[in-house]
Every structure is written in C-alpha cells, then in structure tokens.
Amino acid sequence: MTKEPVVAILGATGAVGQEFIRLIEERKFPYSKLKLLASYRSAGKKMTVNGEEYTVEEAKPESFDGVDIGLFAGGSISKELGPEAAKRGCIVIDNSSTFRMDPNVPLVVPEVNPEDIAWHKGIIANPNCSTIIMLMALKPIHDLSPIKRIIVSTYQAVSGAGKEGIDELRDETEAYLKGEEMQPKILPSKSLPKHYPIAFNLIPQIDKFVEKDYTKEEMKMVNETHKMLHDDSIAITATTVRVPVFRSHAESVYVETADELTVDAVRKAIDAFPGAQVQDNPAEMEYPMPLFTSEKYDCYVGRIRKDLYNPKAINLWVSGDQIRKGAALNALQIAEYMLAHDMIH
Amino acid sequence: MTKEPVVAILGATGAVGQEFIRLIEERKFPYSKLKLLASYRSAGKKMTVNGEEYTVEEAKPESFDGVDIGLFAGGSISKELGPEAAKRGCIVIDNSSTFRMDPNVPLVVPEVNPEDIAWHKGIIANPNCSTIIMLMALKPIHDLSPIKRIIVSTYQAVSGAGKEGIDELRDETEAYLKGEEMQPKILPSKSLPKHYPIAFNLIPQIDKFVEKDYTKEEMKMVNETHKMLHDDSIAITATTVRVPVFRSHAESVYVETADELTVDAVRKAIDAFPGAQVQDNPAEMEYPMPLFTSEKYDCYVGRIRKDLYNPKAINLWVSGDQIRKGAALNALQIAEYMLAHDMIH
Known part of the structure; x- marks a missing residue:
C-alpha cells in the first residue's frame, strides 16, 4: 500500500495489548491512524502511544470500518469481532485460539511458514505461545531432515494467563514469604472451577482437559505444529506445566528426524534461522534461562545434544518471551511481513 | 539384633541431617544411643532429638567405634569416613554420590530393589533424589512389562542444593520483589565458577557437565536406573532443570515398555506399590503439585496417559519430597528394612 495503514489494537489494555503498543513504538511500526479498542469495561481509559494520548474505545463491528490491520490481543471477543472486522476489509491478525484450526484461516509464524499468509481470507491466526517457541527451534531442524x-x-510462565496471572504470582509470592495464606483465583485457568497457588509450585495443567486426558494446551502443540509444518504424521507428545516464572517460557524437547544429524549441523541451522539464537556452551555454563530471555525478540536454544541411545534424535532446551515472540511480536511480524510484501491494500 | 542399635548421623546440621532427626522422631526409629556428627565447623552445636539435647561432635574415624548404623547425609566427607566407619563394623547408609556406582556397593530404594541390600560390604548407597522419585513411579510399570x-x-527443587539453596531462593525472591539486585552464590552448584538467580527463573543445569554435553545429574539418572533395575539396555535420556520450588521435585516422564499396557493397569500397579500414590483425576483437576507433596513420605503420580502415537508408551508426572524420599527418608527406610529383616548385628 502506498499510504501507511490504519491500525486497530483490540484488547489494548491487557498484557498482550500493551505489548503491541510497546512493540509498535520500538519497531517503528508505520501507521497513518491508530485506534485502541477493548471491551466496554476498559473503554474510556487513556493510553499513550508514541507520545500521543489515545482514549480506549469500546470495540464494536463498526469500529473496524476503514481499518486496514486489526491486531487482536486474544480472548473470546475475537469470535464475534474477527469475522465482522474481516467483512469490513480489515486484515485481522488474531491471537486467540478461535480460528487457529479453521481450514480457511492460515496459522502463521513468519519465519516458519510465511507462504501460508498468501491464502488468507481476512483472518490470520497467531499460534499458541508454546507452539511458536518450540517451532522456532524445530523448523531449522525440520529443514535439515523431516x-x-x-x-x-x-515450563510455562504465568504471563500466559495474562496480567492477572502475573499479578497472582507476585501477590502469592509476597503472601508466602510473609507467612500468610495464598489465595489463588486465576491459575491454572480463570474459567476452571478450582485454583491452585503457583508461587513456589508447579501446576501440570494449562487450559482445560479435552481428550484422552490431555489438556487443550497440549493438543494445541500437536495440532498447530501439524498445521504449520503441513505434516499430520509427526508423532507429538506434550506435557505442559505452569511454573513460577513471569514472562518467558522454556521447553525441554526431544526430537527425532528422518536422518541422522550432527549437533554441529543443528547448531548452525538454528543460528542461521531468523529469530532464533544458539546459546549453548556447556564449558562456559551458557544456556537459555527465562529470566534473561524475557523482553527479547528472539528465541534462544541451548543444551543441544545427541540422544545417548537414538542416533536420529536430538535433545534441546528452548526459551523465549511468551508475551513477545509467543504473542504480540509474532502477530506484529505477520503484519510487517505483509506490509513488506505489499499484501495489504 | 536383640538390643536397639547405636546410630550416628553424619552431617546432622544440614538439610538432610535435620530431616534424619525429624524422621527418627516421627517414625519412632529405635536406637539405644545416638551420636550427632559433623565437620569441625559445626562441632559444638546443640540439637534436640526426642526431647534430649545433644552436642554435635566433630566426625573422625574413631567416632564410629561401636556404632551399628551410620546415616551419612552426603557431601565429600563420605569418601574418607565411609570406609573408615565400615571398617569399624558400622553399616554406612550414604547419601553422597561417592559410592553409588561402585560395583561393591549396593544402590538401593527399598521398594525397588531390596534384594540388593543383602550383598553389602559395609556401605549401602542412597540413590540420587531425582532417580529415586522417578523409579517410585516406574518400578511398578517395569514389573508389568520391562x-x-x-x-x-x-523440575527440581532448590533443596537439592541443601540449606544454602533454600536460603538462596528465599533471599533472591525477597530482593527481586523489592526491586533489588539478586546475588546468586550457590546455584546451579556452589563449586561451579558461575552462579545464576533461581528466583522467577529456571536453570537447565544441575551439577557439572560430564560427558557428551550431559550433566552429572542427567547421567546419574541413566546410570543409577540401570544399576537398580539391573538392566543396562534401557535407553534413558534426561534433561534436569532447577526450578524455583523449595523442596519437592517433579518429573515429566515418557516411558516405553516391551508390551502395550492400559492406563488402568498402570494406575492399579502404581497404587499397589508401597510408597507411591496415584493422584490422577483430570475431571476433578487432581494431579501432583510440589507444594502439596512437600513433607510427605510418598511419591505422587498423575497425568498418567497413553502416548498419542506409540501404543507401548505412557506419559506421566511424578512428584515427591526431595529431602524426604529423595534423601533422608529413603536412607532411613534402608535401615528400617535391615532392622526388620535382622540384617544388623
């Protein structure tokens, strides 16, 4: 497009919405006009973007008239407003799980499967955070050998449960250290009937249980990986666990490939992959840790080593910022890719 | 033996040593005389056991004259004093890694391989915490099908690094919440040249790197499992990670067996296994969490489910108290087993 796009952020006041704003500023994302939208509960709030003050408006279907790019932070509001915005010619980049497995909606990590952007019909889905971060380490391996x-x-950070999850970890930690009772209200998931403390604890449930005693989060890692790598035959097993970390996820991954690969070849491939960095030097005690991958754009990969028993398997450890590459950054990068490739008109 | 044994605790003032004392009280472990021993730095400290005050003595070879059972809390002191105590007729139950892979020393979890106690030559090794907790879930499966x-x-608690590890997590957490700088001095391991914060972080290194970019902790899980299950052909891969949890470990385990097993058969076998409890009801959001398995004797197993792709594989999640079953309790249970079977003379 010749002029700069009109951009709307839906869910501007939440953790991912606020990150959209920080990233738009940091990355100098171009726009001719910006609208901040949210549910009626947050409407009227004032927010500053690039030094200019905005009033958050209540999101309605008409809010998207004349909008070129809708950055949807996530949540149930996407289901109604996604199609409404798309109908109005807005390209929706949606961070909710609503459309991810819809065969008419591309599910995209720009470094992994940019080719899928082309066939969008108005909505492009942003994958689940844990899937994005895993694939940033695995796609370069998949390119070497299927x-x-x-x-x-x-090992998933509480930011995956939004601002409320972050506040809960902080509040519970303070209570625990004072010898007071912790009062969990959010984790493992606000909508579930029971809540457990996350401070100094681990919760081996993220999202609800859906099938065969696997959680929705675990099935997302299976199904979304199949969709993005265009191969449903990959045997994937996930165990997803919430840990008392604020905003970067980590994952311990065992991966088998069709051919035998050397660690050196894997390291080189990951390092050459945009958005991924190898941080892997056992002699110097270098490996990714979530405290240090927080607030970064890239995903960091370490502990890369051959399986001791299967020559066609590699073990590795990946960590990336859940709110950035796991959510807002990836969505914004889809928009950046589309602008760079003149895909927004 | 007809009279009650003379018992010595070596390293009485540390995290595991203090747990020996608590367990001796709780479990009414019999003794005719008790000695509390430690290095010269802790000698002279007063400690109370079963209402009686003891002065901690500096441990020397002669300290074990007339001692029937030596409960060694761990550390480098075992290397010298283990053989010295054994030479004096003391049965040493040692929590350090020194003798674990010695072919002349049985490595024992009483529920897993009690038969190995019989061939001891004065020293019996207590396995590494992460190995014990894993085998409490896996031995009943191994008994169903190899x-x-x-x-x-x-997902390993800081208690694995002793009292200093526990204090470090608390101190760092307080500093972080006050906005102060964290000052790591212990983790991942006191003897290593670099230290990283564990508060709100994960450290994918436990103990030093030893071979093929695996850590000593990871190789312990391989080698000790082979030794206790008497089968070196089991293909084992471990990734060991320190998490900001005080005293219970958790582990995500994928296990393949020779035959196809049903989840129901696995649940029944684990529940029937002494020292293990199934805590696994997805519909009621029941699964083991380290905050709640702390201070317990048993290891808890949940998230038991078939692998989605390999009918001969099961995934599960186990959690147990690192200081209890992972260390002091297991050692004391070895002594209890020997007393019950008249193996101490």
Missing part, C-alpha cells in the same frame, strides 16, 4: 517425533515438556 | 526407553525432563 521431523518424525517430538516429545516436549514445557 | 521398560525399554525413558525420556525424562525434571
């Missing part, structure tokens, strides 16, 4: 099997255990 | 492959990712 992946046959993945066994992943996650 | 285990062929294990892929485990651990």
Whole structure:
C-alpha cells in the first residue's frame, strides 16, 4: 500500500495489548491512524502511544470500518469481532485460539511458514505461545531432515494467563514469604472451577482437559505444529506445566528426524534461522534461562545434544518471551511481513 | 539384633541431617544411643532429638567405634569416613554420590530393589533424589512389562542444593520483589565458577557437565536406573532443570515398555506399590503439585496417559519430597528394612 495503514489494537489494555503498543513504538511500526479498542469495561481509559494520548474505545463491528490491520490481543471477543472486522476489509491478525484450526484461516509464524499468509481470507491466526517457541527451534531442524517425533515438556510462565496471572504470582509470592495464606483465583485457568497457588509450585495443567486426558494446551502443540509444518504424521507428545516464572517460557524437547544429524549441523541451522539464537556452551555454563530471555525478540536454544541411545534424535532446551515472540511480536511480524510484501491494500 | 542399635548421623546440621532427626522422631526409629556428627565447623552445636539435647561432635574415624548404623547425609566427607566407619563394623547408609556406582556397593530404594541390600560390604548407597522419585513411579510399570526407553525432563527443587539453596531462593525472591539486585552464590552448584538467580527463573543445569554435553545429574539418572533395575539396555535420556520450588521435585516422564499396557493397569500397579500414590483425576483437576507433596513420605503420580502415537508408551508426572524420599527418608527406610529383616548385628 502506498499510504501507511490504519491500525486497530483490540484488547489494548491487557498484557498482550500493551505489548503491541510497546512493540509498535520500538519497531517503528508505520501507521497513518491508530485506534485502541477493548471491551466496554476498559473503554474510556487513556493510553499513550508514541507520545500521543489515545482514549480506549469500546470495540464494536463498526469500529473496524476503514481499518486496514486489526491486531487482536486474544480472548473470546475475537469470535464475534474477527469475522465482522474481516467483512469490513480489515486484515485481522488474531491471537486467540478461535480460528487457529479453521481450514480457511492460515496459522502463521513468519519465519516458519510465511507462504501460508498468501491464502488468507481476512483472518490470520497467531499460534499458541508454546507452539511458536518450540517451532522456532524445530523448523531449522525440520529443514535439515523431516521431523518424525517430538516429545516436549514445557515450563510455562504465568504471563500466559495474562496480567492477572502475573499479578497472582507476585501477590502469592509476597503472601508466602510473609507467612500468610495464598489465595489463588486465576491459575491454572480463570474459567476452571478450582485454583491452585503457583508461587513456589508447579501446576501440570494449562487450559482445560479435552481428550484422552490431555489438556487443550497440549493438543494445541500437536495440532498447530501439524498445521504449520503441513505434516499430520509427526508423532507429538506434550506435557505442559505452569511454573513460577513471569514472562518467558522454556521447553525441554526431544526430537527425532528422518536422518541422522550432527549437533554441529543443528547448531548452525538454528543460528542461521531468523529469530532464533544458539546459546549453548556447556564449558562456559551458557544456556537459555527465562529470566534473561524475557523482553527479547528472539528465541534462544541451548543444551543441544545427541540422544545417548537414538542416533536420529536430538535433545534441546528452548526459551523465549511468551508475551513477545509467543504473542504480540509474532502477530506484529505477520503484519510487517505483509506490509513488506505489499499484501495489504 | 536383640538390643536397639547405636546410630550416628553424619552431617546432622544440614538439610538432610535435620530431616534424619525429624524422621527418627516421627517414625519412632529405635536406637539405644545416638551420636550427632559433623565437620569441625559445626562441632559444638546443640540439637534436640526426642526431647534430649545433644552436642554435635566433630566426625573422625574413631567416632564410629561401636556404632551399628551410620546415616551419612552426603557431601565429600563420605569418601574418607565411609570406609573408615565400615571398617569399624558400622553399616554406612550414604547419601553422597561417592559410592553409588561402585560395583561393591549396593544402590538401593527399598521398594525397588531390596534384594540388593543383602550383598553389602559395609556401605549401602542412597540413590540420587531425582532417580529415586522417578523409579517410585516406574518400578511398578517395569514389573508389568520391562521398560525399554525413558525420556525424562525434571523440575527440581532448590533443596537439592541443601540449606544454602533454600536460603538462596528465599533471599533472591525477597530482593527481586523489592526491586533489588539478586546475588546468586550457590546455584546451579556452589563449586561451579558461575552462579545464576533461581528466583522467577529456571536453570537447565544441575551439577557439572560430564560427558557428551550431559550433566552429572542427567547421567546419574541413566546410570543409577540401570544399576537398580539391573538392566543396562534401557535407553534413558534426561534433561534436569532447577526450578524455583523449595523442596519437592517433579518429573515429566515418557516411558516405553516391551508390551502395550492400559492406563488402568498402570494406575492399579502404581497404587499397589508401597510408597507411591496415584493422584490422577483430570475431571476433578487432581494431579501432583510440589507444594502439596512437600513433607510427605510418598511419591505422587498423575497425568498418567497413553502416548498419542506409540501404543507401548505412557506419559506421566511424578512428584515427591526431595529431602524426604529423595534423601533422608529413603536412607532411613534402608535401615528400617535391615532392622526388620535382622540384617544388623
């Protein structure tokens, strides 16, 4: 497009919405006009973007008239407003899980499957955070030799439960250290009937249980990986666990490939992959840790080593910022890709 | 033995040593005389056991004259004093890693391989905490059908680094919440040249790197499992990670067996296994969490489910108290087993 796009952020006041604003400023994302939208509860709030003050408006279908790009932070509001915005010619980049497995909606990590952007019909889905971060480490391996099997255990930050999750970890930690009772209200998921403390604890449930005693989060890692790598035959098992970390996820991944790969070849491929960085030097005690991958754009990969028993398997450890590459950054990068490739008109 | 044994606790003032004392009181472990021993730095401290005050004595070879059972809390002191105590007729139950892989020393979890106690030559080794907790979930499965492959990712509490590790997590957490700088001095391991914060972080290194870019902790899980299950052919891969949890470990385990097993058969076998409890009801959001398995004797197993792609594989999640079953309790249970079977003379 010749002029700069009109951009709307839906859910501007939440953790991912605020990150959209920070990233638009940091990355100098171009816009001719910006609208901040949210549910009626947050309407009227004032927010500053690039030094200019905005009033958050209540999101309605008409809010998207004349909008070129809708950055949807996530949540149930996407289901109604996604199609309404798309109908009005707005390209929706949606961070909710609503449309991810819709065969008419591309599910995209720009470094992994940019080719899928082309066939969008108005809505492009942003994958689940844990899937994005895993694939940033695995796609370069898949390009060396097709992946046959993945066994992943996650260590997921509370930011995945939004601002409320972050506040809960802080509040519970303070209470615990004072010897007071912790009062969990959010985790493992606000909508579930029971809540457990996350401070100094681990919760081996993220999202609800859906099938065969796997959680929705675990099935997202299976199904979304299949969709983005265009290969439903990859055998994937996930165990997803919430840990008392604020905003970067980590994952322990066992990956089997069709051919035998050297650690050196894997390291080189990951390092050459945009958005991924190898941080892997055992002699110097270098490996990714979530405290230090927070607020970064890239995903960091370390502990890369051959399986001791299967010559076609590699074990690795990946960590990336859940709110950035796991959510807002990836969505914004989809928009940046489309602008760079003149895909927004 | 007809009279009650003379018992010595070596390293009485540390995290594991203090736990020996608590457990001796709780479990009414019999003794005719008790000695509390430690290095010269802790000698002279007063400690109370079963209402009686003891002065901690500096441990020397002669300290073990007339002692029937030596409960060694761990550390480098075991190397010298273990053989010295054994030479004096003391049965040493040692929590350090010194003798674990010695072919002349049985490595024992009483529920897993009690038969190995019989061939001891004065020293019996207590396995590494992460190995014990994993085997409490896996031995009942191994008894149903031989285990062929294990892929485990651990979530290990700071108590594994002793009292100093526990204090470090607390101090760092307080500093972080006050906005002050964290000053790591212990983790990942006191003897290593670099230290990283554990508060709100994960450290994918436990103990030093030893071979093929695996850590000593990871190789312990491989080698000790082989020794206790008497089967070196089991393909084991471990990724061991320190998490900001005080005293219970958790582990995400993928296990392949020779035959196809049903989840129901696995649940029944684990529940029937002494020292293990199934805590696994997705509909009621029941699964083991380290905050709640702390201070317990048993190891808790949940998230038991078939692998989605390999009918001969099961995924599960186990959690147990690192200081209790992972260390002091297991050692004391070895002594209890020997007393019950008249193996101490």
